[in-house]
Amino acid sequence: MFKLIVNYIQQATMKKRIMFIFASGTLVPFICVALLSYHTMSSILSGNLESSVRSNLKQAELSLEKTISNLNHVSQQLALQGSIGKKVDSLLSSDNQFERAVLTEEINTELNLISFTNPTIGLMMYYSQAKGTYMFNSTIVKEDYEINGLPLLAEYFRISYFGPHISNERYNDEYVISALRKVDLPGDPDDMYVYVESGFKMTPSIFENKLEGASYYLILDNDKRIAYSDVPADFAMNQYFNDSRGNNGSGLLNGYYWFESTSNQGWSVVSLIPKDEYNKEKNRWVIQMIYLFLLFLAVSLLIAWFLWKMVYIPLQQFNHQIKSITQRSTALAEVPRIKIPEFDFLLKQLQNMKNQISELIQEVEVKEKGRADLEVEKLLYQINPHFLMNTLDTVHWLAVMNGQKDIDRLVVSLNKLLYYNLGKRGQVSTIREEIDSIRQYLTLQQIRYDFAFDVRIHVDDDVLDIAIPRFILQPILENSLYHGLHDEGYIQVEVGKDEGQIIITVYDNGAGISEEEIAKLLHQKQVEQQKAGMGIGMSYVKRMIENQYGGLASLEIQSELGKGTTVFLKLPSMEVLPND
Numbered sequence: 001m002f003k004l005i006v007n008y009i010q011q012a013t014m015k016k017r018i019m020f021i022f023a024s025g026t027l028v029p030f031i032c033v034a035l036l037s038y039h040t041m042s043s044i045l046s047g048n049l050e051s052s053v054r055s056n057l058k059q060a061e062l063s064l065e066k067t068i069s070n071l072n073h074v075s076q077q078l079a080l081q082g083s084i085g086k087k088v089d090s091l092l093s094s095d096n097q098f099e100r101a102v103l104t105e106e107i108n109t110e111l112n113l114i115s116f117t118n119p120t121i122g123l124m125m126y127y128s129q130a131k132g133t134y135m136f137n138s139t140i141v142k143e144d145y146e147i148n149g150l151p152l153l154a155e156y157f158r159i160s161y162f163g164p165h166i167s168n169e170r171y172n173d174e175y176v177i178s179a180l181r182k183v184d185l186p187g188d189p190d191d192m193y194v195y196v197e198s199g200f201k202m203t204p205s206i207f208e209n210k211l212e213g214a215s216y217y218l219i220l221d222n223d224k225r226i227a228y229s230d231v232p233a234d235f236a237m238n239q240y241f242n243d244s245r246g247n248n249g250s251g252l253l254n255g256y257y258w259f260e261s262t263s264n265q266g267w268s269v270v271s272l273i274p275k276d277e278y279n280k281e282k283n284r285w286v287i288q289m290i291y292l293f294l295l296f297l298a299v300s301l302l303i304a305w306f307l308w309k310m311v312y313i314p315l316q317q318f319n320h321q322i323k324s325i326t327q328r329s330t331a332l333a334e335v336p337r338i339k340i341p342e343f344d345f346l347l348k349q350l351q352n353m354k355n356q357i358s359e360l361i362q363e364v365e366v367k368e369k370g371r372a373d374l375e376v377e378k379l380l381y382q383i384n385p386h387f388l389m390n391t392l393d394t395v396h397w398l399a400v401m402n403g404q405k406d407i408d409r410l411v412v413s414l415n416k417l418l419y420y421n422l423g424k425r426g427q428v429s430t431i432r433e434e435i436d437s438i439r440q441y442l443t444l445q446q447i448r449y450d451f452a453f454d455v456r457i458h459v460d461d462d463v464l465d466i467a468i469p470r471f472i473l474q475p476i477l478e479n480s481l482y483h484g485l486h487d488e489g490y491i492q493v494e495v496g497k498d499e500g501q502i503i504i505t506v507y508d509n510g511a512g513i514s515e516e517e518i519a520k521l522l523h524q525k526q527v528e529q530q531k532a533g534m535g536i537g538m539s540y541v542k543r544m545i546e547n548q549y550g551g552l553a554s555l556e557i558q559s560e561l562g563k564g565t566t567v568f569l570k571l572p573s574m575e576v577l578p579n580d
Helices: 002-011 014-078 083-093 097-117 280-326 341-380 385-401 405-422 431-449 474-484 515-523 538-552
Strands: 121-128 133-135 152-156 159-166 175-182 192-199 216-220 226-229 250-253 256-262 268-274 428-430 455-459 467-469 491-498 501-508 554-560 564-572
Touching: 014 083, 014 121, 014 159, 014 175, 014 192, 014 256, 014 268, 014 280, 083 097, 097 121, 121 175, 159 226, 216 256, 280 341, 341 538, 405 431, 428 431, 431 455, 431 474, 431 491, 467 538, 474 491, 474 501, 474 538, 474 564, 515 538, 515 554, 538 554, 538 564
Parallel strands: 455 491
Antiparallel strands: 121 133, 121 192, 152 159, 159 175, 175 192, 216 226, 216 268, 250 256, 256 268, 428 467, 491 501, 501 564, 554 564
16 A cells, blocks of 8 residues: 555656645544544543433432332322221221211312322222222223223232323323222222322423433333333333343443333333434534545645645746747747746746747748748749840741741740749739739640640639739649640639638649659659759749748648649738738
């Protein structure tokens, strides 16, 4: 793993290295602190939570014990040892109607007094288990009341405690805890019991939510059987609670953390907390740490990005300045200040060097242009035009005097062509003059080969007087005659204007030429091209337009073997040529 990290750093860009170093330097200490604080926080939260649950359980246990104790006290008053029990025994054993009426009134009065002085006591009555009847009930009893099937909580000598269960009082559907005490009245041969209910709602510590509605409760009898359950789907009533996996009265069962508190009477109260809720505080802390981690990461990466920009922008400026040196068309601009002294000094030095290089390049360009002009002049003035044209003029008059019309026409055309091509009229011409020149050239070729060439020339009127370099159409036409014309062939010359450019198209339907021959036409030297006619060559045209227009003009040749060749010459539309 360490080698992989080292290899990654060695191969990474400067931006990635800076961000990796900053992220590592910031996040590693943060992660260590977060892990340590999580362990500490987890211990504290677990201890506080368990302490709170234990406290709640103890309060619930004391509340239940108090309720059971109160039930026991009230049931004792109703039993034979109590004052009411004795009167009930006297009532059941007396045959005197008046005495029975007096005793009944006294019993009801004392029952009302007990209910008034014990607000936590609900239904009270005497219950005959053998007959299934009741008497002296303090409130109205439900028609479908049930006592034998109540959930047993604890059982001692002569008394049993039930619950929590739904009250047997007619208009009460609350959970209650009840007690059933055997009376054993001497005058009653049947079993007689005292049934007393306590309002379970009067012990709010059982249902009070100490964990924001996330705690549930179980009440276990002396045999660990579930007598009451807040979550019957996971802990059904009348099943036995398995606390064997617990440790010190707590554990994890069915997705719940449980805590148990056992009373002195043997029954138990169990608090259940769902696992997710138990870890809710921890999860909340983890989420906060994740947000804090992302914040630290964002700040770290932002600082790394700012640092990278402090290095990247100067490097970008260096790269831009170096590129501008190699691009001749790029104007030399002043180097902007980066406001970092070291980089500003280096950029200033680079600017000085760039200026010196630019001056050297311009000097070389001037020298090269001069040499190109000399080569063009050399091509144009290889023959003394004044002597040649005077001689041809003499031949012309001799032909006229001797009636040689063909010779006369030949000499006149040749004289005009040479006067245009070799005459000292400068390098600038017009499209009109160029077209007239190629017409004279075609006349000479027709007389020479005694063949009528099919050359179709079409020129837009609005381009006839536009200035172009002299002697650029004849080499193109000569190339078409030499490479493309046959018995049924023709050459089509079109000159027009399109989107600010002069478009000259020369098309022939000849045999076509290959890519290798096209390259030779455009790039081989003039001496090699002088095989055909007066051909100074296509390379001359290319060099001429490059010398006059730079990159604003272009010469293209498209050809397909057996179908023909097309030459495209595209020139910018200018009134005066740039190098005049």
